[in-house]
Amino acid sequence: MMAAYIILAVVLFMILSLILEWVDRKVYAHVQHRVGPFVAGYHGILQPVADLLKLMNKDEVVVEGSDEQLLHLMPILSLTFVLFSLLFVPVASVEGLLSFKGDLIIILAFSVLIHLFYIVTGLSQRSIFASVGAARWGQLLISFEIPLLISVASVALVANSVTLSEIVSFQSNSFPIILLSPLSFIAAVFASLAKIEKTPFSVPDAETEIAGGWLSEISGRRLAIFRIVTDLKYLLLSALIVTLFLGGPLGPTVSGIEPLLSVFWFLVKLVFVAILLSYVRGIVARYRIDQVIRFFWFKITPLAAVNLIVLIFLRMGKVI
Amino acid sequence: MSSMAELFYTLIILFIFSSLLYFSGKSLKRVNKNPFASGEMVFPQRVQYLLPWLFSLIAFIAVDATVLLIVVSASTVNIVTIACLALVVLSFLLIPWSER
Numbered sequence: 001m002m003a004a005y006i007i008l009a010v011v012l013f014m015i016l017s018l019i020l021e022w023v024d025r026k027v028y029a030h031v032q033h034r035v036g037p038f039v040a041g042y043h044g045i046l047q048p049v050a051d052l053l054k055l056m057n058k059d060e061v062v063v064e065g066s067d068e069q070l071l072h073l074m075p076i077l078s079l080t081f082v083l084f085s086l087l088f089v090p091v092a093s094v095e096g097l098l099s100f101k102g103d104l105i106i107i108l109a110f111s112v113l114i115h116l117f118y119i120v121t122g123l124s125q126r127s128i129f130a131s132v133g134a135a136r137w138g139q140l141l142i143s144f145e146i147p148l149l150i151s152v153a154s155v156a157l158v159a160n161s162v163t164l165s166e167i168v169s170f171q172s173n174s175f176p177i178i179l180l181s182p183l184s185f186i187a188a189v190f191a192s193l194a195k196i197e198k199t200p201f202s203v204p205d206a207e208t209e210i211a212g213g214w215l216s217e218i219s220g221r222r223l224a225i226f227r228i229v230t231d232l233k234y235l236l237l238s239a240l241i242v243t244l245f246l247g248g249p250l251g252p253t254v255s256g257i258e259p260l261l262s263v264f265w266f267l268v269k270l271v272f273v274a275i276l277l278s279y280v281r282g283i284v285a286r287y288r289i290d291q292v293i294r295f296f297w298f299k300i301t302p303l304a305a306v307n308l309i310v311l312i313f314l315r316m317g318k319v320i
Numbered sequence: 321m322s323s324m325a326e327l328f329y330t331l332i333i334l335f336i337f338s339s340l341l342y343f344s345g346k347s348l349k350r351v352n353k354n355p356f357a358s359g360e361m362v363f364p365q366r367v368q369y370l371l372p373w374l375f376s377l378i379a380f381i382a383v384d385a386t387v388l389l390i391v392v393s394a395s396t397v398n399i400v401t402i403a404c405l406a407l408v409v410l411s412f413l414l415i416p417w418s419e420r
Contacts, residue, residue, distance in 0.1 A: 002326065002330075007333070010334065056344070056345040056346065060346070062349060072342075075338075075342055076335070076342050079334075079338040080335045083334045084330065087330065098326070098327060100321050100322050220345060221342060221344075221345025221346060221347075305409075
């Protein structure tokens with residue numbers, strides 16, 4: 001029975017992630033005065049599915065001497081861990097399908113692990129472009145992880161917990177945490193953009209500089225899986241921002257249909273955050289890797305740290 | 321709250337699901353002798369690392385551990401947390417100025 005719930009949740013999350021990709025591409029296109037996907041389905045809503053099916057049915061091309069076993073394993077492990085992390089997100093109630101004390105730390109750890117899989121993928125190919133892409137992933141990782149962790153620390157400090165369900169419960173009894181941590185929210189939005197490799201932080205796969213970077217030699221089903229992992233990560237990070245800062249599935253409710261309304265409020269907030277992320281990536285040009293590191297270390301990290309320090313003093317003064 | 325057995329069981333199910341999805345794709349493979357991304361002959365090369373990058377990496381690990389400590393001790397903000405935060409700020413000040 002549990003297995004059936006898990007598979008159902010996973011399939012729903014995958015469908016939702018493909019819809020989010022469509023939202024992202026539409027918003028991005030409209031910001032640039034383009035139409036975006038328009039052919040497959042109503043206003044192109046089936047375009048991500050068509051792209052996925054096309055890639056799954058294309059030949060794989062590998063470079064002689066590549067580590068093929070790792071290239072088989074990395075997409076599977078990336079997909080496994082991103083789906084596992086998504087099952088902790090509370091959608092229909094204050095608790096996700098999976099939950100335990102300190103689950104937020106596990107989600108953050110797994111999200112770093114997925115990036116290490118990306119780095120290994122880049123280094124497993126016999127290509128300089130992939131190697132440079134992998135090295136850039138490492139550099140990007142050390143840039144955005146710190147502000148992201150500081151943002152999460154602010155939330156944990158306010159809610160007095162590192163468990164997602166307790167953080168949502170705290171917000172149901174008081175107020176959305178964004179009111180006390182606006183700077184952390186901004187830092188989390190930028191860090192999420194970097195984590196999903198979107199412009200202005202798309203340096204590891206910069207098409208015009210390093211021909212796709214860590215993905216330059218990846219094709220066929222591997223590329224399909226990596227693309228859906230990126231979509232799922234987009235969903236995961238949007239959902240985490242919604243859960244940590246905006247109260248997750250909380251909202252005005254009517255007795256009798258609470259779970260349905262919870263899902264509704266969660267989706268409304270999710271689409272808001274997804275549009276925010278897409279809009280930011282639409283209006284900013286791509287940074288160089290050194291500019292990315294400077295941006296995160298000298299602008300976003302202090303921003304998040306100031307918020308954390310203020311919250312620590314508020315906690316010491318028993319204000320919160 | 322889920323038990324450890326449930327978490328492990330879920331991880332196994334997801335691994336099987338991911339593997340099935342991956343292997344349901346077309347498996348016909350072609351092998352290229354050289355990378356083809358640029359359209360010209362490109363040979364493997366070592367990626368150059370600079371000393372400041374290594375410093376940044378070490379600083380990253382220190383900051384990462386500190387922030388995790390703060391997260392874990394969120395319920396009890398004490399002098400240790402403040403000291404850790406001071407160390408983080410100090411480590412940022414030690415970044416090679418020429419690299420800023």
